[in-house]
Amino acid sequence: MWITKTDKLYLDDSYLKEFEANVTEINNNEIALDSTAFYPEGGGQPSDQGEIISDRIYKVIKVYKDSDAVVHVLDNNFEGDKKIKGIIDWNLRYAHMRYHTAVHIMSGILFKEYGARITGSQIYSDKARMDINYDLKKEDLPTIEEMANKIIKDDLEVKIIYLKRSELRSDQVRVREDLLPDVDIIRIIDISGFDSQADGGTHVKKTSELKGIKISKYENKGKMNKRIYLNLL
Ligand SMILES: [Zn+2]
Missing domain, CATH: 3.30.980.10 (Threonyl-trna Synthetase; Chain A, domain 2)
Structure with missing residues (x-):
């Protein structure tokens, strides 16, 4: 159960490719952010991919919605600093x-x-x-x-x-x-x-x-x- 209410930046600016945000919840290799430009799978449109940069670069494999949270599935367990930078795979x-x-x-x-x-x-x-x-x-x-x-x-x-x-x-x-x-x-x-x-x-x-x-x-x-x-x- 995710309790974060993520501010969905992609709803008003679909051309936003990079952003800064804070990690609000962590569950092994899944994290929720206070705001995100990553589009979560839905409405026939696939999930975004890209990178989240903290102590190291985590690859974002998949993004999904859970209640009001946007959850980012990473290639590794998240153990980094909670201030992050997100970069979406713009071509995709x-x-x-x-x-x-x-x-x-x-x-x-x-x-x-x-x-x-x-x-x-x-x-x-x-x-x-x-x-x-x-x-x-x-x-x-x-x-x-x-x-x-x-x-x-x-x-x-x-x-x-x-x-x-x-x-x-x-x-x-x-x-x-x-x-x-x-x-x-x-x-x-x-x-x-x-x-x-x-x-x-x-x-x-x-x-x-x-x-x-x-x-x-x-x-x-x-x-x-x-x-x-x-x-x-
Ligand atoms: Zn549509």
Whole structure:
């Protein structure tokens, strides 16, 4: 049981690569910090990796959330000074950010054009997978791909905004309502003038950072169950 309430720096600054913090709890090779830029696994986005520097350099293998704490799993038991410096593996994180924004663009198009909802998505550093609750046809894919590339080209701003739970519109909730965090203020990822979704992940600042998108694979897993894979340039 972890009792730390970690300040999650990545929620407001997804471009923060290094930070200083204090170790608040230690359990062998796992530590909680008072604040962190490390993203813990969740919402289809994998955990960050990187380094924590104290008396020596510890490798951060995995990061997860436990209640309000963000727990960092290290390659060795932590025995160092409690003032630390954290450095995230930026190449890995930035790849996750690009694919996370790509998933939102796709999900926005699928919702607007077909009323389709996404039942699951998984982000990787070199691709993303989406499960779609709609009878999407293979013939529809080129049009969807074209729309997504138009949004990338239009260079829309991706903003983080906060809304009261009571102000949320139903189209801003693409996950099951009961999966939303039990808080009054909900974080929204808003792709200006295009898509707005409740979300806890890290995203790029402008859609042009995705460069270009391709639907690389289509799987028919049932009438209302199609799976697609995305690749970015
Ligand atoms: Zn998301």
